[in-house]
Amino acid sequence: MNIAIFGAGSTGCYLAGQLCISELQVSLICRPAIKQKIIANNGITLTDYNGFKQTIMPQALITDINQESSIYGKFDVVFVTLKCHQVSSIANQLMAITHDNSSIIFMQNGLGSFDSIKDSLDHYSLLQGITPFNVLQLPNAVFHKGTEGVFTLQANPHTIAIQSALVNHGFGCDIEADFTPMIYGKLLLNLNNALNAVTDLPIKQQLSHYKNRRILAKAMKEWLAVCEAADIQLHQYTKVKPSWLPTILLLPNVLFTVLAKQMLDIDPKARSSMWEDIQAKRKTEVDYINGAVVSIGKKYGIKTPVNQAIVEQIKQLEQRH
Numbered sequence: 001m002n003i004a005i006f007g008a009g010s011t012g013c014y015l016a017g018q019l020c021i022s023e024l025q026v027s028l029i030c031r032p033a034i035k036q037k038i039i040a041n042n043g044i045t046l047t048d049y050n051g052f053k054q055t056i057m058p059q060a061l062i063t064d065i066n067q068e069s070s071i072y073g074k075f076d077v078v079f080v081t082l083k084c085h086q087v088s089s090i091a092n093q094l095m096a097i098t099h100d101n102s103s104i105i106f107m108q109n110g111l112g113s114f115d116s117i118k119d120s121l122d123h124y125s126l127l128q129g130i131t132p133f134n135v136l137q138l139p140n141a142v143f144h145k146g147t148e149g150v151f152t153l154q155a156n157p158h159t160i161a162i163q164s165a166l167v168n169h170g171f172g173c174d175i176e177a178d179f180t181p182m183i184y185g186k187l188l189l190n191l192n193n194a195l196n197a198v199t200d201l202p203i204k205q206q207l208s209h210y211k212n213r214r215i216l217a218k219a220m221k222e223w224l225a226v227c228e229a230a231d232i233q234l235h236q237y238t239k240v241k242p243s244w245l246p247t248i249l250l251l252p253n254v255l256f257t258v259l260a261k262q263m264l265d266i267d268p269k270a271r272s273s274m275w276e277d278i279q280a281k282r283k284t285e286v287d288y289i290n291g292a293v294v295s296i297g298k299k300y301g302i303k304t305p306v307n308q309a310i311v312e313q314i315k316q317l318e319q320r321h
């Protein structure tokens with residue numbers, strides 16, 4: 001099985017590393033800067049909050065699809081690990097590097113990016129996937145997993161084969177048939193991405209302050225109300241049910257520290273991907289996360305002032321670029 005990672009940055013390189021270690025054939029489609037870093041450091045190094053460390057070199061590092069006619073029609077599976085707003089423009093490139101029986105797996109957070117491309121690729125097996133953990137890109141081509149969780153992929157024969165390779169090599173991988181609860185449930189957790197970027201603190205430190213948790217609880221309550229109105233069930237990613245999360249967040253510090261032990265059992269350095277975007281002066285995905293709460297809320301007549309305010313705050317930070 002020939003696998004490509006299209007847009008290999010933080011999560012794409014982490015996924016590529018796990019797949020290569022699992023003895024799968026993996027090529028990266030990435031920016032020249034990432035290629036240079038990987039070559040200079042003799043491969044991608046994966047590390048995690050439990051002390052895991054391994055370096056591996058992917059099969060190929062491709063920076064310009066147009067210059068590489070040997071990859072036309074080559075890939076059986078393509079993981080798209082671009083940011084949400086980068087997805088809609090790559091349909092032609094995906095068609096060039098795949099064949100009729102290929103699977104294309106979209107790994108974006110939030111809502112809207114999959115819809116922005118799926119009609120252009122309707123003859124393919126299009127799937128979605130989730131990265132439930134945080135990946136921080138560090139110097140020397142080191143990609144650090146800061147929180148717990150395993151890649152979660154929508155079921156088909158390709159993803160089931162990939163799961164088997166990952167599990168056989170000591171990495172977990174979950175397979176789910178119905179992905180709507182996965183995507184909507186992940187969005188509930190991603191409501192913290194923007195708040196983490198605004199507070200400019202590691203997630204663990206950010207959540208130790210009651211006033212930060214209170215805003216997150218309010219943003220989450222809005223999304224839970226929207227999902228209830230839309231009759232959408234949310235996948236449970238944490239030890240407690242999604243609907244209980246705001247109540248847990250609103251506990252006083254002492255009780256929160258005890259009851260939310262799992263939520264706080266993360267790398268003290270872990271931040272959200274939106275924090276990384278703001279730091280790197282990149283466009284963020286706020287429109288696909290808090291912005292999605294606002295737009296779907298409007299459709300169902302649910303007021304979402306907290307998420308609206310968060311969108312505006314992030315837009316201001318983006319304008320400082």
Ligand SMILES: NC(=O)C1=CN([C@@H]2O[C@H](COP(=O)(O)OP(=O)(O)OC[C@H]3O[C@@H](n4cnc5c(N)ncnc54)[C@H](OP(=O)(O)O)[C@@H]3O)[C@@H](O)[C@H]2O)C=CC1
Pocket residue numbers: 006007008009010011012029030031034081082083084086090107108109131132133134135136272273285
């Ligand atoms: N980072 C994290 O911890 C997590 C991220 N996610 C989600 O995963 C998705 C991917 O995020 P992440 O991995 O952080 O994103 P990154 O920005 O780190 O990776 C995307 C990479 O693709 C590059 N790129 C953009 N366009 C092209 C192109 N046409 N050809 C080749 N390379 C291209 C980007 O370069 P450039 O920057 O120059 O555009 C960047 O290097 C997002 O939806 C995010 O929300 C989910 C869970 C955790």
Ligand SMILES: CC(C)(CO)C(=O)C(=O)O
Pocket residue numbers: 109131132133134135147189190193271272273274
């Ligand atoms: C894993 C999590 C929730 C960490 O904040 C994330 O999805 C992100 O950073 O984008």
